[in-house]
Amino acid sequence: MATNSDDEVRVEKPKTSVAGMPAIRHALQYAAVEMGVTRGVKTLLAMNQTSGFDCPGCAWPDPKVGDRSHAEFCENGAKATSWEATRDRAGREFFAAHSVSELLEEDSHSLEHHGRLTEPMYLAPGEDHYVPITWDEAFELIADRLRALPDPNRAAFYTSGRASNEAAFVYQLLARRLGTNNLPDCSNMCHESSGSALNETIGVGKGTVDLDDITDHAELIVIVGQNPGTNHPRMLTALEQAKQRGARIVSVNPLLEAGLVRFKNPQSVRGLIGSGTKLTDRSLPVRVNGDLALFAGVNKVLLAREDAEPGTIFDHDFIETYCDGFDEACRAWRSLQWSEIESQSGLTREELEHFASDVVAAKSVVVCWAMGITQHRNAVATIREIVNFLLLRGNIGRPGAGPSPIRGHSNVQGDRTMGIWERMPDAFLDKLRDEFGFEPPRDHGYDTVNTIRAMRDGAIDVFFALGGNFVAATPDTAVTEAAMKNCALTVHVATKLNRSHLCHGREALLLPCLGRTERDVQAGGDQFVSVEDSMSIVHSSKGRLAPGSELLRSEVSIVAGLGRTLFGEDIGWSEMANDYRVIRGHIERVVDGFENFEERVREPGGFTLPRGPHDSRTFTTASGKARFTVNEPDAINVPEGHLVLQTLRSHDQFNTTVYGLDDRYRGIKGGRRVVFVNADDLSARGLHDGDLVDLVSVWSDGERYAKGFRAVAYETPRGCAATYFPEANVLVPLDSTALASNTPTSKSVIIRIEPAT
Ligand code: SF4
Numbered sequence: 001m002a003t004n005s006d007d008e009v010r011v012e013k014p015k016t017s018v019a020g021m022p023a024i025r026h027a028l029q030y031a032a033v034e035m036g037v038t039r040g041v042k043t044l045l046a047m048n049q050t051s052g053f054d055c056p057g058c059a060w061p062d063p064k065v066g067d068r069s070h071a072e073f074c075e076n077g078a079k080a081t082s083w084e085a086t087r088d089r090a091g092r093e094f095f096a097a098h099s100v101s102e103l104l105e106e107d108s109h110s111l112e113h114h115g116r117l118t119e120p121m122y123l124a125p126g127e128d129h130y131v132p133i134t135w136d137e138a139f140e141l142i143a144d145r146l147r148a149l150p151d152p153n154r155a156a157f158y159t160s161g162r163a164s165n166e167a168a169f170v171y172q173l174l175a176r177r178l179g180t181n182n183l184p185d186c187s188n189m190c191h192e193s194s195g196s197a198l199n200e201t202i203g204v205g206k207g208t209v210d211l212d213d214i215t216d217h218a219e220l221i222v223i224v225g226q227n228p229g230t231n232h233p234r235m236l237t238a239l240e241q242a243k244q245r246g247a248r249i250v251s252v253n254p255l256l257e258a259g260l261v262r263f264k265n266p267q268s269v270r271g272l273i274g275s276g277t278k279l280t281d282r283s284l285p286v287r288v289n290g291d292l293a294l295f296a297g298v299n300k301v302l303l304a305r306e307d308a309e310p311g312t313i314f315d316h317d318f319i320e321t322y323c324d325g326f327d328e329a330c331r332a333w334r335s336l337q338w339s340e341i342e343s344q345s346g347l348t349r350e351e352l353e354h355f356a357s358d359v360v361a362a363k364s365v366v367v368c369w370a371m372g373i374t375q376h377r378n379a380v381a382t383i384r385e386i387v388n389f390l391l392l393r394g395n396i397g398r399p400g401a402g403p404s405p406i407r408g409h410s411n412v413q414g415d416r417t418m419g420i421w422e423r424m425p426d427a428f429l430d431k432l433r434d435e436f437g438f439e440p441p442r443d444h445g446y447d448t449v450n451t452i453r454a455m456r457d458g459a460i461d462v463f464f465a466l467g468g469n470f471v472a473a474t475p476d477t478a479v480t481e482a483a484m485k486n487c488a489l490t491v492h493v494a495t496k497l498n499r500s501h502l503c504h505g506r507e508a509l510l511l512p513c514l515g516r517t518e519r520d521v522q523a524g525g526d527q528f529v530s531v532e533d534s535m536s537i538v539h540s541s542k543g544r545l546a547p548g549s550e551l552l553r554s555e556v557s558i559v560a561g562l563g564r565t566l567f568g569e570d571i572g573w574s575e576m577a578n579d580y581r582v583i584r585g586h587i588e589r590v591v592d593g594f595e596n597f598e599e600r601v602r603e604p605g606g607f608t609l610p611r612g613p614h615d616s617r618t619f620t621t622a623s624g625k626a627r628f629t630v631n632e633p634d635a636i637n638v639p640e641g642h643l644v645l646q647t648l649r650s651h652d653q654f655n656t657t658v659y660g661l662d663d664r665y666r667g668i669k670g671g672r673r674v675v676f677v678n679a680d681d682l683s684a685r686g687l688h689d690g691d692l693v694d695l696v697s698v699w700s701d702g703e704r705y706a707k708g709f710r711a712v713a714y715e716t717p718r719g720c721a722a723t724y725f726p727e728a729n730v731l732v733p734l735d736s737t738a739l740a741s742n743t744p745t746s747k748s749v750i751i752r753i754e755p756a757t
Contacts, residue, residue, distance in 0.1 A: 009671025088115025160468030161409025217400025225372020229259015287346030315394030524579030539606025
């Protein structure tokens, strides 16, 4: 079986533009190989169309109805779809031929490459082969183990961001009906910090920006800790539109990513045969974890200019009417020292002065960010400081302005809206009680990190995952894999085999489900589901392909089937599974903003959820006002001789799914065990570009090793390094998490680099 051979890795010059013809070629190659040419083209043309299915990739919003092209997808969306709709199958013969121990030797790429799961599979205690099991037997087995728990809190229900709104709603209902709020999700590991900071400061844990704020209105777009060229590629089309009407773009990133330099739009002649569009006007190569100092620094500059010419910089009407905490924040900025700001951000005062001039010249500013901001110890403080930055000039609640955290998985935002959270507020739980007639648990449950701790400590017996690849997505791989093996039963609802299915509990189940591309027919007829994108638009998604196997079930059907087995028809589990309109009726009555859900979600393009700050400058914080906060810059302390490492994705990757071994925009071909380091940092250690090195992370409980990486001299600030996850997750200590959000600090890991042993 194929494994990832990193001896073959080749390093070329990083690209200075993205997309163009190569993106089309790669997209079509993937589609042809995995789906076949005719089926592939037909499928891709239905993607992100009003009557088609939602891309299973990222959560970037679709253009308005009427503005969509016939090919409304990017290279990576095409890969995600092709990967799901592959013709390859991993059925009972495959599992009979390959033991779990044998499969554990394979990497993520080759595991998923075996194809779609076709029927429920069971791994009995002490056995090394999964064997077929019927759906009814599988439900009975899970129900039996759950009923036997002395406490429902000994079960945990994990959700990946692919689950539809309908599946997520029924899933949280199942967990709470059982009596637990243990609902860890992938959001705990990505935008929990954004939710935490935004809820506290503006009263809503989501972005407040619409797509046309970016394409049509913003005069300045600041992109921080985000690499849209790989992670949200259609965002580049929106940025190109913004550039064409004269907007400026400032990129804040320790790596100069090709996607932010120049975009060759594959849907335009200029993009295909011309030089494309230059995107970034100003690049700020911030030191890893220096973003808080950067925003505090620019806020200090703005304050100094306001002091010099009162009334010319700040939006005092907005601040006085809508905000509190302004005076305390100003005091804090006044006392900041430039030496601290410069050393922590890695940028000069002059660079921040120039940035401030961009800000002052712009009537409206949007700030977009992603994991480069959220996965640090001080992530919540950094996002609060970004909110300060926006509030100072009234850049919330008017066209072209606001915070825009960009979500990584297609429905991660919707799942949270549906109640997938270990800490849902009482108002939601009250409505759930009133709708279903049972008392939901009120104690907070485990988030992702606390679930791993609980599994490690023997406090979880049953781990149920609705999608995802838990052990690859989470930190501290060795600890997490051991924790998973500590469970009595692990259950995974999945489309394809991954490592989490092999790091199993004493017994394990694999429950194969329909993908987004597939038709979902239930007793009540053809079904569609709904999702919510990064900009709070809820819309429908309907697959058209024949299911990969007649034994596949939808996620809704699986969850409701388990509910029925556990509880009978107490709250109408079968009704929900037979006709998703029943679920949407429940959602309408339980979740705020879903009035007339059925009617509105059937409108082409769907509808936008209310966001008080955006719609009416309403801030539902404790004080009823948007809050300025004081956020002391406190960049991570890197001991002499060490570097601060961020983990990131390659271009041939979506979250934990690895489509191939190239990262062509960064010049990497044929391997993934590479570490990007400033050339001077290599020299200072007696190392050279191309050397084989080991990475050693340093934490209070000891050292962690990731061995055998190729050092790549790369343009990044001194003291910084970067490498791919999930390979590097082994270096991220479980207990190293963001303050307030408990998000793993995967973007700031203290490491040493040593010659390979
Ligand atoms: S930008 Fe995101 S949602 Fe759009 S096609 Fe690409 S991966 Fe899919």
